Amino acid sequence: MIKYTLFALLLNLAIYSHAQENAIATLKFEEAEAAFNSGNYATALNKLDEVDKLAGIMSKSLYLRIVATDIIFDYYDVKSTTLLTLGKYVDSYLKTMEAEGLDDKYRAVYAISGRVNTALQVKKWKESLEFINGEKAGKDKNFEEAIAWLKKGEAKGNLAAINYIGLVYQSQQKYQEAFDHFNKAASAGYATAMRNLAGYYLGGVKGVVAQNYDEAMKWYLKAAENGEADAFDSIGMMYSFGQSVTKNEAEALKWYGRAVNKGQVSAMENMGMLYHFVSESFRDHTKAMFWYRMALERGSKQMENNVGSLYFEGKGVPQNYPEALNWFKKAAANGNIRSANNIGDMYFNGHGSAKNYAEALTWYKKAYESNESEQKQRAKESLGKCYYEMAKEKYLKKDYTSALDDYKSAFSFGNRMARYSIAAMYRDGLGVAKDKKIAKEWENK
Known part of the structure; x- marks a missing residue:
């Protein structure tokens, strides 16, 4: 009787313990589901690990795990294991x-299985x-050797090799040959080549292919279906600019x-630029700053100027x-010419530091020496203003010779x-011999 009672007690404890684990597993699954629905996919996967330990792998948790992993995977940038x-x-499943x-x-998971198998084949x-030898030779700019190796891969149906031949030709500006190889690999189902082909249609290449937004969108969508992460971004940009589709910020x-x-x-x-620059009804500078910082934390070198602009304007x-x-200087160090002009403006106007025309001049000159026509023109106008203000300061200090030089530079x-000031200085003989004729010439310039 005692043995029976003890057995019953242990059985009840086991049942209670099992029921408790199931209850905790159910709670953890609900937390995983909530995280998934909120877009916190990594958190969802961590919660699912806890569910599996408590209750074993269930079909509903397995489905959630597969879909969450599919969402965060860059299929062509993860390990084979x-x-x-x-x-x-x-x-x-x-x-x-x-x-x-x-x-x-079932259909969703079946589609994911296709992406997995394709990515494994690519690897x-x-x-x-x-491919290994061809890629190495290509990076070393030994183009003939690269093509020779990659052609051997092409003969074996290696789509990665065919696509890389396109990249080698592209680096040599042989755009027709590049297009042909991208088209061949893309048509055979290679996602990266689909993205490359879409890029040719997006911009168009003179003498090779006309700009065609519909074809570009078609190939970007195919690339996305096959797990090509870059294609998602490109499709977003096409919706941002209304290319092939109606402009749609939400999409x-x-x-x-x-x-x-x-x-x-x-x-x-x-994402940051979308929130920063789109129509007033969609604009959100706080979100813009969030995404700029997120990109910068992950290695971006492109958004420092925009961050600087938000701080300058007090938006977000x-x-x-x-x-x-500080941010404009970071951007300028990474080659952003607009930032060089912005820094010049800040020193010119005394924003963030005392007015300093000499320092402003240094930054305007950097922008003027660039090849960016818009920023070059902006810098030219700013240089004219800066030299003019420097001349006025020197004139007031009776440094007439230097003032005249700066007016002429302006x-x-x-x-x-500046021509009126120069004319006046020639007329009055300030920093130069009096000469009414030259003064009149300057007035009429």
Whole structure:
């Protein structure tokens, strides 16, 4: 009797413990589901790990795991072992749910299985001797050797090699040959080549292919279906600019979001610019700053000027001129010419530091020496203003010779007002011998 009672007690404890674990597993699954629905896919996966430990792998948790992983995977930038693990999950789900019929979840996982298998095949192509040697020779700019190796891969049906031949030709500005190889690999189902081909249609290449937004969108969508992460960002940009489709910021945001989930820094930049510059009804400078900082934290070198602009204007953050100046200098160090002009303006106007025309002049000259026509013209006008103000200061200090030189420099950069000051100085003999004739000439210039 005692043995029976003890057995019953242990059994009840086991049942209670099992029930408790199931209850905790159910709670953890609900937390995973909530995280998934909120777009916190990494958190969802961590919660699913806890569910699996408590209750084993269930079909509903397996489905959520597969979809979450698919969303955050860059299929062409993960290890083969990671792809194989996802493939095992996919196969397990498809076998388990096969008897249930072809519902939407089954179809979704089946599509994911295609992406996994394609990515695994791509990795095999890239691990071939022909591709490895061809890629190395291409990076070393040994183009003939690169083509020779890659052609061996092409003969074996290696689509990665065919696409890379296109890249080699492109680097040599042989755009027709590049287009032909991208088209060949894309038509055979290679996602990266689809993206490259779309780029040719997006911009058009004279003598090779006409600009065709519809074709570009078609190939970007195909690339996205095959797991090419960069394509999501490109589709978002086409919605942002209304290329092939009606301009739609909300739809652009969805595609950028999908690219961001896969770690695409360029999509983070585009998200920031979308919130920064679009129509007033959609604009959100706080979100713009968030995405700029997110991109910068992940290695972007393109958004410092925009961050500086938000600090300068006090949009999305409190106005802070010294912080703006700091960000503009970071941008200028990375080659942003607009920032060089912005820094010049800040020193010219005394924003973030005391007025300093000499320092402003230094930055305007950097912008003027660039090849960017818009910024060059802006710098030219600014140089004219800066020399003019420097001349006025020197004139007041009776440094007439230097003042005259600066007025002439101001005029040379398009400041028409400077001619009157120059004329007056010739007329009065300030910094130069009196000469009414030359004074009149300057007045009439």
